[in-house]
Amino acid sequence: MAASLVQSGEDAFRKMFKFYKRRNPPPDFCHVIDFSGGIPNPDPKVVPAKLDPATVSDVEAARLGLQPVRDWRAFGLQGYPGFIFISNPFMRGSQPFWVRQCLKIYPQKPNICNLDIHMSPSDTQDIWGKSVHALSSPPSGKREPKTLLERLRWVTLGYHYNWDTKTYSADHYTHFPADLHLLSFQIAAACGFPGFNAQAGILNYYRSDSSLGIHVDESELDHSQPLLSLSFGQSAIFLLGGTHREDPPTALYMHSGDMMVMSGQSRLLYHAVPRIVPAPKEHVTLEMECCSMAPSLQDNAVVEPVSKQDWAVCSQYIQSSRVNVTVRQVLGPGQSFPETLDAGQAWTGRQQE
Numbered sequence: 001m002a003a004s005l006v007q008s009g010e011d012a013f014r015k016m017f018k019f020y021k022r023r024n025p026p027p028d029f030c031h032v033i034d035f036s037g038g039i040p041n042p043d044p045k046v047v048p049a050k051l052d053p054a055t056v057s058d059v060e061a062a063r064l065g066l067q068p069v070r071d072w073r074a075f076g077l078q079g080y081p082g083f084i085f086i087s088n089p090f091m092r093g094s095q096p097f098w099v100r101q102c103l104k105i106y107p108q109k110p111n112i113c114n115l116d117i118h119m120s121p122s123d124t125q126d127i128w129g130k131s132v133h134a135l136s137s138p139p140s141g142k143r144e145p146k147t148l149l150e151r152l153r154w155v156t157l158g159y160h161y162n163w164d165t166k167t168y169s170a171d172h173y174t175h176f177p178a179d180l181h182l183l184s185f186q187i188a189a190a191c192g193f194p195g196f197n198a199q200a201g202i203l204n205y206y207r208s209d210s211s212l213g214i215h216v217d218e219s220e221l222d223h224s225q226p227l228l229s230l231s232f233g234q235s236a237i238f239l240l241g242g243t244h245r246e247d248p249p250t251a252l253y254m255h256s257g258d259m260m261v262m263s264g265q266s267r268l269l270y271h272a273v274p275r276i277v278p279a280p281k282e283h284v285t286l287e288m289e290c291c292s293m294a295p296s297l298q299d300n301a302v303v304e305p306v307s308k309q310d311w312a313v314c315s316q317y318i319q320s321s322r323v324n325v326t327v328r329q330v331l332g333p334g335q336s337f338p339e340t341l342d343a344g345q346a347w348t349g350r351q352q353e
């Protein structure tokens with residue numbers, strides 16, 4: 001049985017991935033679980049998840065642009081212990097701040113992005129600044145070269161993930177953004193993981209035809225801490241599989257503002273994003289009302305108002321794109337990288353090959 005699956009190359013996960021990626025004819029999305037709204041056809045797998053509202057005060061949540069934890073709509077999935085889906089817990093008008101951070105701030109140096117591979121640091125120094133003019137101008141009708149922002153595919157934060165060796169290393173670390181660190185700390189605390197320490201982040205930038213292949217995130221050395229995932233902009237079909245690559249997955253919609261927490265037995269599950277789909281209209285228009293947000297902000301808020309100019313660029317970008325942020329704790333308390341995993345040596349070795 002296993003041999004025939006391997007021969008045909010069509011195990012259940014790959015089959016499902018191809019099904020949802022297909023353009024012609026487009027797939028039927030009727031089996032994709034949608035946690036947003038009232039869940040008109042509740043899927044029997046979906047169960048309410050219990051959070052811990054006492055761990056995050058309403059004031060602390062509001063500083064980050066989050067609703068009080070008791071109002072969050074959180075779900076689990078039968079058969080996936082430790083998986084928690086939080087359906088957009090952001091206060092209306094606060095997503096634009098996080099979108100702006102993902103597009104304008106987090107791609108800045110010393111963070112690392114895909115463009116660094118073929119460009120010099122001075123060329124990738126100011127991706128936002130070099131892109132805003134073209135992105136704010138009305139289309140000229142001519143074929144314009146893509147801006148750096150449009151060519152951005154990934155950014156790494158904190159311990160920078162090495163895509164070749166699939167490792168993190170002690171000597172490849174830069175300061176993790178404090179605002180995202182605090183947001184992650186509070187989300188994890190509400191989900192029963194007090195003390196979560198965001199040490200690495202990967203931002204993925206998806207265009208409408210992008211996808212992300214089947215993988216498991218296992219490079220972190222401490223798997224007792226959850227993996228957090230936040231999404232903004234257009235929606236995605238997310239496939240959540242099992243502990244084996246070929247296990248059949250469950251398909252979920254991930255909309256703007258939605259969060260996933262993969263913990264416990266679900267921390268090391270295979271997953272993939274076969275397709276980006278247009279966001280339901282009301283999600284983007286209502287949730288992204290940024291200019292009405294300013295009066296409701298507290299004095300010590302982390303979330304700041306986004307200027308009209310910045311928002312013009314961000315809103316144009318997310319009309320056809322999705323940004324996903326995964327946040328990871330790499331090391332447990334007191335843990336350090338083993339000597340043998342010195343990525344400096346591993347890296348040199350590869351270059352000499």
Ligand SMILES: O=C(O)CCC(=O)C(=O)O
Pocket residue numbers: 202204212217229231236238254271273324326
């Ligand atoms: O885009 C997503 O929803 C998933 C991203 C992901 O799996 C990753 O960055 O490891």
Ligand SMILES: [Fe+2]
Pocket residue numbers: 215216217271326
């Ligand atoms: Fe992943």
